Amino acid sequence: MLVAGRYRLVSPIGRGGMGEVWRAADEVLGRAVAVKLLLGDQADASATARFRLEAQTAARLSHPHLVAVFDFGAWEDRFFLVMELVEGQSLGDLLAAQERVHPEQVARIAGEAAAGLAAAHRQGIVHRDIKPGNLMLDADGSVKIGDFGIAQFVDDPSTALTTAGHIVGTSLYLAPERALGRTADSASDMYSLGCVIYQLLLGKPPFTSDTATATLYQHVDTPPVPLRQRGVDISAAFDAYLLGLLAKKPEERPTAQQVSDWFRTDAWRGRAEPLPAPKPASRRAPSPTRSTAPARVSPAAAPPAPAGPSTYRLPQPTGRRRSTASRSAPARRRSTREAIRRRPRVASAIAGTATFLAAVYLGMVLFSPDSSSADTPSPTPSGPASQGVQDGQGGQDGQDGGDDRSGGQGEQDHGRPDSHEREDDERDD
Structure with a gap:
């Protein structure tokens, strides 16, 4: 079968509720491609316009984790989309082969899928149908996200559900806001990716029910059970981050780029995330106690001195500087060291002075005359009398007179005639 006179269908790859995918050969370019034939009516002008717009947008995307779109059009009243052929398997096939996927592989898949979604979101494209089959x-085991733009006009809230008891489309991975009929955005893709990651680790999606409607209600109202409580061996950091992806409010979910960056690190293992590179220290205005800026030490620009005593810091070795304030730093350091060396000598001098004053005061108290002798003026001996006292004559006369006072008086009486006799002798000479 030749589609549009160019793509020869070789063998079916898969079939779903929205169409079928074929392996095909591009007879013009001579390469293998995938052709998806969509269910729809060419007469639906609005559907055709939406499909054309989304196909053109997806064709502009180029990323290692996105399936490239080559062509689109209509053939025999059916839409078709020509895409890159991925030789491998879908995550749906992987889950069919093994119930659970190892956390190491899940972390790699999650990081690559988030990187592809981030590239699409930067172009304003929302996938709207993230699920294991896409x-x-x-x-090589690398992730490729396919079917961009198809969900926008096929997976509509009015057509996503069929009769009760049947789950079709993406109800197992539908974000709460979409279940409420609101417009999907990039956060809706992240919720769907969270559901896929949850299923890879546990073997089943976070919410399941007998009907699609009941499943959608769980997306809106029921909080997801942490995987560690369900016996999944992952770190607490991984478990908590996955619950953040499944947040009910779109604004509380991380972006695709944040998820990609997070899984590229070892944070999902429970280890600390690498610290960001330190930012260069910003130069802040120096405090008034420091004189590092020349503008602050100049008299014209200096602020008024604060009231009260100033405080100073001991100078620190900060290298050579050319400001006026820094040239005065060595003098301040020398004066500070000299003041520190003089402190013991000053303290000794003060202590000696205090001791001397105390001794003088004590001597005055001990050797001053008492109050009884202060009233009677003491006799002032003359020179010869004093000489006599020094020679012990006063003591001799005192013994003859009977007491010290009479002896002293007798010395004075005998001393006066002696002085007159010497004066007479001098006159005779």
Whole structure:
């Protein structure tokens, strides 16, 4: 079968409620491609316009984790989309082969899928149909996200559900805001990715029910059970981050770029995230007690001195500086050291002075005459009388007179004639 006179369908790859995918050969360029034939009516002008717009937008995307879109059009009243052929399996096939996926592989898948979504979100494209069947693993195990733009006009809230008891489309991975009929945005893709990660680790999505409607109610109202409580061996950091992806409010979910960056580190293992590179220290205005800026030490620009005593800091070795304030720093350091060396000598001098004053005061108290002798003026001996006292004559006369007072008086009586006799002898000479 030749589609649009160019793409020869070789073998079916898969079939779903929205269409079928074929392996095909591009007979013009001679390469293998994937052709998806969509269910729809070409007469629906609005559907055709939306499909064309989304196909053109997806064709502009180029990223290692996005399936490239090559062509689109209509053939025999059916839409078709030509995409990059991914030789591998989908995550749906992986889950069918093994119930649970190892956390190491899940972390790699999550990081690569988030990186692809981040590239689409930067272009203003919302996938709207993130599920295991749309996440492919190539031969090297790398993630490829496919089917961009299809969910926008096929997976509509009015057509996502069929009769009761049947789950079709993306109800297992539908964000709460979409279940409420609101417009999908990039946060809706992140919620769907969180549901896929949850299923890879546990083997089933976070919310399941007998009907699609009941499942949608759980997306809106029921909080997800942490995986560690369900026996999944992951770190507490991984568990908490996944619950953040499944937040009910879109603004509380991390962005695709944040998720990609987070899984590229070892944070999901429970280890600390690498610290960001330190920012260069900003130069702040120096405090008034420091004189580092020349503008602050100049008289014209100096602020008024604060009231009260100033405080100073001991100078620190900060290297050579050319400001006026820094040239005075050595003098202040020398004066500070000299003041510190003089402190013991000053203290000794003060202590000696205090001791001397105390001794003088004590001597005055001990050797001053008492109050009884202060009233009687003491006799002032003359020179010869004093000489006599020094020679012990006063003591001799005192013994003859009977007491010290009479002896002293007798010395004075005998001393006066002696002085007159000497004066007479001098006159005779």
